[in-house]
Amino acid sequence: MVESVRVQTLSINAIRMLALDAVEQAKSGHAGMPMGMAPSAYVLWTEFLKHNPRDPHWFDRDRFVLSAGHGSMLIYALLHLSGYDLPLEELKRFRQWGSRTPGHPEYHHTVGVETTTGPLGQGISTAVGMALAEKRLAAEFNREGHTIVDHYTYVLASDGDLMEGVSSEASSLAGHLKLGKLIVLYDDNSISIDGSTDLAFTEDVLGRYRAYGWHTVGGVHGEDLEAIRRAIREAQADPRPSIISIKSIIGFGSPLAGHHKAHSDAMGPEKVAATREALGWQYAPFEIPQEVYDDYRRAIPKGEAAQAEWNRRLEAYRHAFPELAAEFHRRMAGELPNGFASSEAGWEQALPSFEPGSKLATRAASGKVLDALAPRMPELLGGSADLTPSNNTKALGMEDFSASNPTGRYIRYGVREHGMGAILNGINLHGGHRAYGGTFLVFSDYMRPAVRLAALMEVPTIFVYTHDSIALGEDGPTHQPVEHLMSLRAIPNLWVIRPADADETAMAWRMALERKNGPTALALTRQALPVFDRSKLASAEEALRGGYVLSEVEDPQALIVATGSEVSLALEAQTALAKEGLRVRVVSLPCWEAFEAQDAQYRSAVLPPHLPTVSVEAGTTLGWERYADRCIGLDRFGASAPYAVVYKELGFTPERVAEAVKSLL
Numbered sequence: 001m002v003e004s005v006r007v008q009t010l011s012i013n014a015i016r017m018l019a020l021d022a023v024e025q026a027k028s029g030h031a032g033m034p035m036g037m038a039p040s041a042y043v044l045w046t047e048f049l050k051h052n053p054r055d056p057h058w059f060d061r062d063r064f065v066l067s068a069g070h071g072s073m074l075i076y077a078l079l080h081l082s083g084y085d086l087p088l089e090e091l092k093r094f095r096q097w098g099s100r101t102p103g104h105p106e107y108h109h110t111v112g113v114e115t116t117t118g119p120l121g122q123g124i125s126t127a128v129g130m131a132l133a134e135k136r137l138a139a140e141f142n143r144e145g146h147t148i149v150d151h152y153t154y155v156l157a158s159d160g161d162l163m164e165g166v167s168s169e170a171s172s173l174a175g176h177l178k179l180g181k182l183i184v185l186y187d188d189n190s191i192s193i194d195g196s197t198d199l200a201f202t203e204d205v206l207g208r209y210r211a212y213g214w215h216t217v218g219g220v221h222g223e224d225l226e227a228i229r230r231a232i233r234e235a236q237a238d239p240r241p242s243i244i245s246i247k248s249i250i251g252f253g254s255p256l257a258g259h260h261k262a263h264s265d266a267m268g269p270e271k272v273a274a275t276r277e278a279l280g281w282q283y284a285p286f287e288i289p290q291e292v293y294d295d296y297r298r299a300i301p302k303g304e305a306a307q308a309e310w311n312r313r314l315e316a317y318r319h320a321f322p323e324l325a326a327e328f329h330r331r332m333a334g335e336l337p338n339g340f341a342s343s344e345a346g347w348e349q350a351l352p353s354f355e356p357g358s359k360l361a362t363r364a365a366s367g368k369v370l371d372a373l374a375p376r377m378p379e380l381l382g383g384s385a386d387l388t389p390s391n392n393t394k395a396l397g398m399e400d401f402s403a404s405n406p407t408g409r410y411i412r413y414g415v416r417e418h419g420m421g422a423i424l425n426g427i428n429l430h431g432g433h434r435a436y437g438g439t440f441l442v443f444s445d446y447m448r449p450a451v452r453l454a455a456l457m458e459v460p461t462i463f464v465y466t467h468d469s470i471a472l473g474e475d476g477p478t479h480q481p482v483e484h485l486m487s488l489r490a491i492p493n494l495w496v497i498r499p500a501d502a503d504e505t506a507m508a509w510r511m512a513l514e515r516k517n518g519p520t521a522l523a524l525t526r527q528a529l530p531v532f533d534r535s536k537l538a539s540a541e542e543a544l545r546g547g548y549v550l551s552e553v554e555d556p557q558a559l560i561v562a563t564g565s566e567v568s569l570a571l572e573a574q575t576a577l578a579k580e581g582l583r584v585r586v587v588s589l590p591c592w593e594a595f596e597a598q599d600a601q602y603r604s605a606v607l608p609p610h611l612p613t614v615s616v617e618a619g620t621t622l623g624w625e626r627y628a629d630r631c632i633g634l635d636r637f638g639a640s641a642p643y644a645v646v647y648k649e650l651g652f653t654p655e656r657v658a659e660a661v662k663s664l665l
Contacts, residue, residue: 008042008225010289011295011296012042013253013280014077014081014292015034015035015041015077015081016252016253016279017275017279017281017283018073018076018080018081018286019031019034019035019077020035020272021272021285022092022286023094023265024267024269024272024285025285026094026095026096027266028265029072029073029264029265030071030263031073032191032250032251032256032263032264033068033071033074033263034073034074034077035253035254036249036250037156037185038074039222039224039225039228040156040185040222040228040248041074041078041156043225043228043229043232044232046296048062048152048154049154050062050303051064051082051303052300052306052307053079053083053084053299053300053303054303054304055307056084056111058303058307058310059332060151062151062152062153062154063130063153064155065114065115065117065126065154065155065156066105066156067120067121067122067123067124067155067156067158067161069104069116069117069118069119069120070264072103072105073094073101075105076090076091076105079110079111081292081293082299085111086100086101086110086112103118104116104117104118107429107457108457115130116456116457120158120160120163120164120167121162121164121167121422122450123157123161124155124157124161124162124170124184125169125170125171125422125423126423127153127155127184128170128174128182128419129170129423129426129427129429129430130429131153131174131181131182131426132174132177132179132427133426133430133431133435134153135177135406136401136406136407136408137331137432137433139406140378140407143317143321143324146317147313148313148317148328151181152182154183155184155185156184156187157184157186157187158189159187159190159201162186163201166449168208169419169420170416170419170423171209171214172212172414172416172419175209175214176212176213177401177402178213178241179241180238180239180240180241180242182241183241183244184241185246186205187248188205188248191259192260193260193263193264194260206243209243213240213241214241214243215235215242216242216244217231217234217235217244218245219245220246222247222248223249223252253278253279254267254271254274254275255271327378331431331433334431336514340376340377340513347510351372352369354368354501354503354506355531356531356534357531359530359531360501360502361524361526361528362501362502362564363392363467363526364528365499365506366392366464366508366524367393370382370392370509371396373513374395374398374409375397377434377513379432379433381409381427381433381434381436382395382409382411382435383420383435383437384412384437384439385414385415385417385420385438386414387439387440387466388410388412388438390466391438391464391466392466393410393437395410398410413437417443417446417447418447418449418450420437420439421447421449421450421454421463422450422453424436424437424450424463425453425461428454428460429457434462435461436462436463436464437462438463438464438465439465439466440465440466440467441465441466441467441481442472442478442479442480442481444487444488444521447463448487451463451494454494454519455491455493455518458493458517459518460515460518460519462519463519464522464524465484465521465524466525467481468481468485468498468523468526468564469525469565470618470634470639470643470650471525471526471565471643472526472638473526473640473642473643473646474640474643475640476639476640477638477639477640480637480646481619482619482638483620485498485563485619486619486623489592489593493518494518494519494521494593495518495593496520496521497511497512497520497522497523497590497594498522498523498591499524499564500529500550500564500565500567500568500590501529501530501531501532502529502531503531503532503543504540504543504590506540507544507590508543509522511544511591523564525565527565532550537550537551538551543588543591545595546591546596546597546598547561547587547589547590547592547594547595547603548588549606550587551585551586552585553574553583554583555583556583556585556611557583557584557612558582558584558611558612558614559586559587559607559611559613559614560573560584560586560587560614560657560661561607561614561615561616561627561628562587562589563588563589563590563617564590564618565618566616566652569654570616571586572654573655573658574586575654576654576655576658577658577661577662584661585611587606587607589627612664613627613628613630614628614631614664615631616632616652616657618634619633619634620635621633621635622635630660630664632656634650
């Protein structure tokens with residue numbers, strides 16, 4: 001027993017000293033939180049967390065999210081010590097160019113990191129999506145006597161995480177949905193960068209979470225391993241999501257213990273030496289005794305045994321339910337259903353057709369696309385931030401996901417745009433679903449951090465943004481997006497698609513669903529648009545290339561390039577100019593990012609540099625100079641009036657477009 005306690009103490013202090021040494025060597029970082037939460041992390045990772053360091057992507061593993069991502073050395077130490085492919089050399093290169101130990105944990109970059117964290121509140125909110133995905137997949141696939149989806153999502157969160165509004169949004173929904181396999185270890189150390197949390201944060205956190213419908217455990221001392229064990233067991237047994245308040249001491253063992261100066265930055269050689277002495281750590285920087293490795297790496301045989309047992313259950317499941325098993329494997333692989341990925345015919349059969357010459361808002365066309373795809377793609381998991389009738393995001397036959405109906409495929413997020421964005425990312429990171437969520441384009445501002453992280457993580461989340469311009473009309477400038485299209489286009493790796501008609505909308509969904517290495521934002525109209533007669537124009541499939549010649553003329557003298565609803569204006573201007581003997585090509589450019597991914601020869605064939613070019617888009621003109629000589633847009637806010645009046649008064653008319661073309665000739 002004495003020997004066991006000694007090894008536990010060594011193993012806990014190994015986390016502390018690896019964090020301290022790495023930050024000291026880098027002269028940058030945050031060692032305070034890892035030092036304070038080392039005992040909790042040790043108990044969780046060695047006694048509770050179901051994982052296999054030899055197969056970090058094993059599907060039925062527990063998920064661990066370090067929401068307090070500034071303390072990244074905590075997870076790097078745990079991964080290294082537990083036997084993941086993260087050599088000690090990488091810890092020595094903490095925060096250095098090319099290392100696998102960046103300042104904050106990054107998904108895809110470091111093995112074992114489940115999501116990118118650092119922007120506070122994002123980790124815990126993304127974890128809600130992971131827990132939601134687990135609950136839904138378990139309800140969909142598990143059968144009596146055959147459990148193949150059964151894992152927890154654990155979170156280590158800080159005061160800062162719980163101060164951020166996004167965590168409130170996501171946590172409220174988690175309680176409402178009774179996501180019982182979500183367990184949060186709350187680092188309740190009462191310290192933030194500025195000083196004591198009492199400076200700005202005196203609420204009853206656990207009282208707030210009880211009001212959300214969570215199970216709460218308070219008063220767990222950060223050094224009391226048995227109390228930590230009891231609290232986690234209690235949380236596992238409760239059907240509600242759980243939060244455990246752990247009263248840790250930031251910078252434990254150092255001269256700065258309990259002080260806000262322990263939060264970040266290197267402590268300096270003298271304080272590091274004093275910490276070594278206080279903890280009784282008799283090893284050189286980055287030196288770890290073998291008995292510590294032996295202690296942590298029990299996770300390898302334990303994880304391999306757990307995965308082998310799961311494989312046996314999966315094989316039994318395959319024999320008992322072969323069709324379900326095949327669907328489960330497809331979903332886990334993230335592959336589209338048979339027919340879609342293998343041939344053009346799959347999409348042609350699945351996507352709806354639209355009557356040329358009819359009028360349909362692209363948001364309505366999007367709804368019809370979802371009606372057609374949902375029965376063929378059971379992985380589609382929809383939702384809206386309390387704008388379902390406006391966003392057209394609920395496909396026919398979709399039932400609501402709820403605590404009592406966990407097989408439902410539609411999530412009512414409530415007015416929680418930011419929480420929705422993070423939860424969508426968590427669902428898609430978890431695997432097994434393709435989650436999308438809707439709101440108005442103007443409210444993309446409320447969820448921008450989650451959109452940015454989706455792009456950074458290369459997660460294929462689909463953001464459905466309707467009411468995409470001043471054509472929103474009477475609701476006025478507060479709800480009319482002006483700068484939003486260009487603002488979203490500024491995010492690297494985010495594809496922004498603004499289709500011009502119903503057929504392009506169908507192609508937009510195809511692009512989004514075929515994309516695996518990044519998110520897509522669909523910008524859709526409130527107002528009805530004409531469905532183009534493709535017998536006289538280019539095929540809608542050309543939109544898959546991001547931009548294409550929609551309406552060609554012989555030997556064009558000029559060119560009009562537009563997106564979305566303004567493509568119809570461009571076609572009207574083309575017709576008017578033709579009556580004056582002027583030959584003008586019209587290009588639809590629904591997705592700049594996909595267009596820029598084409599080869600230079602194709603791009604210059606569509607937008608020849610020598611042709612005078614006018615761009616038309618009902619939004620800010622910033623950025624259009626890359627394609628156009630003259631830009632018709634809106635570098636001011638909109639106005640409240642019927643949309644046709646707003647368009648006319650702000651200059652979005654065929655006549656103005658035609659005049660702009662003539663001014664260049």
